[in-house]
Amino acid sequence: MRDIVTAGILVIGDEILSGRTKDKNIGFIAEYLTNIAIDLREVRVVADDEDAIIEALDALRNRYTYVFTTGGIGPTHDDITADCVAKAFGVGIGYHPEVLARFRERFSEAELNEARLRMTRIPDGAELIQSATIIAPGFKIGNVIVMAGVPSIMQAMMDIVAPKLKSGVKMLSESIQANAREGDIGGPLRAIAEAHPDTMIGSYPFLDEERKPNTNLVVRSRDSEKLQQAMGAVKQMLAELNLTK
Amino acid sequence: MRDIVTAGILVIGDEILSGRTKDKNIGFIAEYLTNIAIDLREVRVVADDEDAIIEALDALRNRYTYVFTTGGIGPTHDDITADCVAKAFGVGIGYHPEVLARFRERFSEAELNEARLRMTRIPDGAELIQSATIIAPGFKIGNVIVMAGVPSIMQAMMDIVAPKLKSGVKMLSESIQANAREGDIGGPLRAIAEAHPDTMIGSYPFLDEERKPNTNLVVRSRDSEKLQQAMGAVKQMLAELNLTK
Numbered sequence: 489m490r491d492i493v494t495a496g497i498l499v500i501g502d503e504i505l506s507g508r509t510k511d512k513n514i515g516f517i518a519e520y521l522t523n524i525a526i527d528l529r530e531v532r533v534v535a536d537d538e539d540a541i542i543e544a545l546d547a548l549r550n551r552y553t554y555v556f557t558t559g560g561i562g563p564t565h566d567d568i569t570a571d572c573v574a575k576a577f578g579v580g581i582g583y584h585p586e587v588l589a590r591f592r593e594r595f596s597e598a599e600l601n602e603a604r605l606r607m608t609r610i611p612d613g614a615e616l617i618q619s620a621t622i623i624a625p626g627f628k629i630g631n632v633i634v635m636a637g638v639p640s641i642m643q644a645m646m647d648i649v650a651p652k653l654k655s656g657v658k659m660l661s662e663s664i665q666a667n668a669r670e671g672d673i674g675g676p677l678r679a680i681a682e683a684h685p686d687t688m689i690g691s692y693p694f695l696d697e698e699r700k701p702n703t704n705l706v707v708r709s710r711d712s713e714k715l716q717q718a719m720g721a722v723k724q725m726l727a728e729l730n731l732t733k
Numbered sequence: 734m735r736d737i738v739t740a741g742i743l744v745i746g747d748e749i750l751s752g753r754t755k756d757k758n759i760g761f762i763a764e765y766l767t768n769i770a771i772d773l774r775e776v777r778v779v780a781d782d783e784d785a786i787i788e789a790l791d792a793l794r795n796r797y798t799y800v801f802t803t804g805g806i807g808p809t810h811d812d813i814t815a816d817c818v819a820k821a822f823g824v825g826i827g828y829h830p831e832v833l834a835r836f837r838e839r840f841s842e843a844e845l846n847e848a849r850l851r852m853t854r855i856p857d858g859a860e861l862i863q864s865a866t867i868i869a870p871g872f873k874i875g876n877v878i879v880m881a882g883v884p885s886i887m888q889a890m891m892d893i894v895a896p897k898l899k900s901g902v903k904m905l906s907e908s909i910q911a912n913a914r915e916g917d918i919g920g921p922l923r924a925i926a927e928a929h930p931d932t933m934i935g936s937y938p939f940l941d942e943e944r945k946p947n948t949n950l951v952v953r954s955r956d957s958e959k960l961q962q963a964m965g966a967v968k969q970m971l972a973e974l975n976l977t978k
């Protein structure tokens with residue numbers, strides 16, 4: 489059995505903490521990682537602040553197989569992610585010759601100002617995450633994957649980097665609608681959860697189309713047989729309570 | 734001058750980390766706190782796991798004026814937030830007489846099962862966050878505000894708790910569209926940021942309706958005069974570069 493591969497996400501940006509920009513990256517990366525059998529364990533959002541970024545990055549990279557960062561790799565003074573990552577890893581940072589060459593092809597002499605050149609600064613030893621349509625590349629250094637904050641660019645970067653990552657044993661998942669209020673089934677559901685320790689059973693209330701309370705039950709496990717056993721117990725419980733349609 | 738009041742958010746739930754549920758609470762709370770002059774400094778998302786919840790809660794509550802948690806206060810076995818908060822504060826937890834009385838009015842004897850009773854468990858000494866339309870109350874203990882994960886309920890709880898919170902000096906904010914690519918203005922913008930240390934200047938690229946790269950510039954400060962000075966410098970820079978419409 490392969491190891492469990494874990495991950496953390498570090499979202500970097502004042503604009504997320506002020507509420508001005510609503511993050512769309514956490515949900516996307518979370519779903520992506522589930523699909524490639526990587527367990528997302530923790531997310532942090534911090535400001536464009538060197539100390540805050542480095543502290544969170546060190547906490548996450550020491551704890552999980554991978555850390556995915558978003559934001560702070562643009563051309564302006566508040567884009568400090570690459571420098572913080574270099575500092576956290578204790579490596580130098582400079583204009584990356586390959587990125588610089590591509591920038592010289594792409595931009596005129598006048599356009600290639602200090603701000604744009606800033607986007608070619610990559611920590612020493614990092615591997616680029618780039619494509620023909622990505623201007624400022626992301627990069628991977630050690631177990632840290634540094635990506636853009638703009639969702640469309642971040643998503644392109646995920647597609648590039650994903651095939652290079654270790655993946656674990658895929659978490660399998662099945663769900664069923666309980667046709668009950670959460671509180672009606674919490675007791676028997678707890679008993680099923682306790683009797684099936686290698687599964688995770690989640691209970692998620694929602695309001696149906698008629699604004700009536702209902703509940704989705706989700707059973708997850710890396711073991712298909714144990715998943716089926718637990719889901720069987722859930723279905724039996726719902727049948728006994730006359731809750732399935 | 735009043736102190737700066739800070740906050741952290743702790744989002745609790747496996748369903749956010751698996752990507753099954755897309756969080757809508759971080760952005761809402763972030764914007765809400767900005768409007769009531771509380772500085773959101775950090776967000777963490779953790780699983781329905783006691784150790785993870787307590788560790789993150791302790792880190793945030795020791796660091797910021799307030800911590801807002803969402804999720805994990807429902808009736809099922811994976812709803813462990815109230816117990817974790819009690820444990821973090823080193824206090825007991827039990828059926829809260831007032832909540833219990835309301836549940837007895839609201840639910841029949843048959844409905845008032847162990848799962849539902851679970852929602853009446855509140856850490857000792859906590860203050861309830863409740864209203865006629867909220868079934869399972871949130872609560873405030875010390876500097877920690879515990880709220881539901883369901884967005885509509887969480888939002889109602891924010892409205893109840895907000896008037897009771899200290900607020901700081903409001904962060905003022907003005908924005909202007911640069912009509913330029915970020916890289917065109919990064920240099921002069923950095924100079925303005927350095928010349929106006931009591932302001933924060935953010936640069937946010939976007940694609941306009943014709944998919945042309947453009948940039949929003951946001952100047953923030955607690956001091957109205959300093960904000961105006963920095964925004965004046967930004968406008969002058971854009972005028973000199975012939976970028977304003």
